[in-house]
Amino acid sequence: MNITVLGTGMMGYPMARRLCEAGHSVQVWNRTRAKAEGLAAFGASVHDTATAAVQGSEFVITMLEHGPVVEQLLFEHGVAGTMKPGTVLIDMSSIKPAEARAHAERLGGMGITHLDAPVSGGTLGAEAGTLAIMVGGKATTFERARPVFAALGRATLVGPSGSGQLAKLANQMIVGITIGAVAEALLLCEKGGADPAKVKEAITGGFADSRILQVHGQRMVERDFAPRGRMGVQLKDMRNALDTAAGLGFTAPITALLEQLYAEGVAHGLNDLDQSGLFVELAQRNGMK
Numbered sequence: 001m002n003i004t005v006l007g008t009g010m011m012g013y014p015m016a017r018r019l020c021e022a023g024h025s026v027q028v029w030n031r032t033r034a035k036a037e038g039l040a041a042f043g044a045s046v047h048d049t050a051t052a053a054v055q056g057s058e059f060v061i062t063m064l065e066h067g068p069v070v071e072q073l074l075f076e077h078g079v080a081g082t083m084k085p086g087t088v089l090i091d092m093s094s095i096k097p098a099e100a101r102a103h104a105e106r107l108g109g110m111g112i113t114h115l116d117a118p119v120s121g122g123t124l125g126a127e128a129g130t131l132a133i134m135v136g137g138k139a140t141t142f143e144r145a146r147p148v149f150a151a152l153g154r155a156t157l158v159g160p161s162g163s164g165q166l167a168k169l170a171n172q173m174i175v176g177i178t179i180g181a182v183a184e185a186l187l188l189c190e191k192g193g194a195d196p197a198k199v200k201e202a203i204t205g206g207f208a209d210s211r212i213l214q215v216h217g218q219r220m221v222e223r224d225f226a227p228r229g230r231m232g233v234q235l236k237d238m239r240n241a242l243d244t245a246a247g248l249g250f251t252a253p254i255t256a257l258l259e260q261l262y263a264e265g266v267a268h269g270l271n272d273l274d275q276s277g278l279f280v281e282l283a284q285r286n287g288m289k
Helices: 012-021 034-042 050-054 067-076 097-108 122-128 139-150 163-191 196-203 211-222 231-247 253-270 275-285
Strands: 002-006 025-029 059-062 088-091 113-116 131-136 153-159
Touching: 002 012, 002 050, 012 025, 012 034, 012 122, 025 034, 025 050, 059 067, 059 139, 067 097, 088 097, 088 139, 097 113, 097 163, 097 231, 113 139, 113 163, 122 131, 131 139, 131 163, 139 153, 153 163, 163 196, 163 211, 163 231, 163 253, 163 275, 196 211, 211 275, 231 253, 231 275, 253 275
Parallel strands: 002 025, 002 059, 059 088, 088 113, 131 153
Antiparallel strands: 113 131
């Protein structure tokens, strides 16, 4: 298949590489070209402009920072107008459900079908092709896109347009809240004199065990906060969740509390740490290193 990937950052780059390795014809573009050039070694064609990259493609994947950037690229920079009718736009960025629905409607009027398909699994999942892919859109379009998703991970159609983004918000609510719980618990144990590494080992396999404990908890134990998913991005997702909840008349007090904690961490200079860097914010509050 002829597939274009727009946005080859921390997630988009390994995803594009996997599509190349699966035998697809892959076109790539990134705002900073240097971040895409390495993909040429895997067989991708690197383009200077997004409009050049999408010409003739059957599928166009966007993996961009947020909804307004997706909208600008599609509708202000001419990408949607360049795509041929019948193209499938797969937006794998994490944006608001309302934005995804609006994009789907506008693209539909241009003869382009749309899937919102955000992912979970981080850079490790992108590199291994084990991403959890939450898809919103029409079932017929989802079936067309299955060979694309197969190279990237496990895709599940969860409902109509915008539903994939709702599922991603649910995912990020659980991730953000659980990171806070793990950080607070490990810091409490450390403050009381227990070895947090041994505490993590002791509760592994019990009801408190989780992938967050194993992955992010280990980063906390090792004080390894090199960014895989940044604090600022986690904050954006929590705010999108609260905005969506407000639009539905739904109260989300736990998410609101964690949004405040991430916001304060970002305000204290932790924006570019891994999302597990919430541990640093909580440690500083308690006078701990």
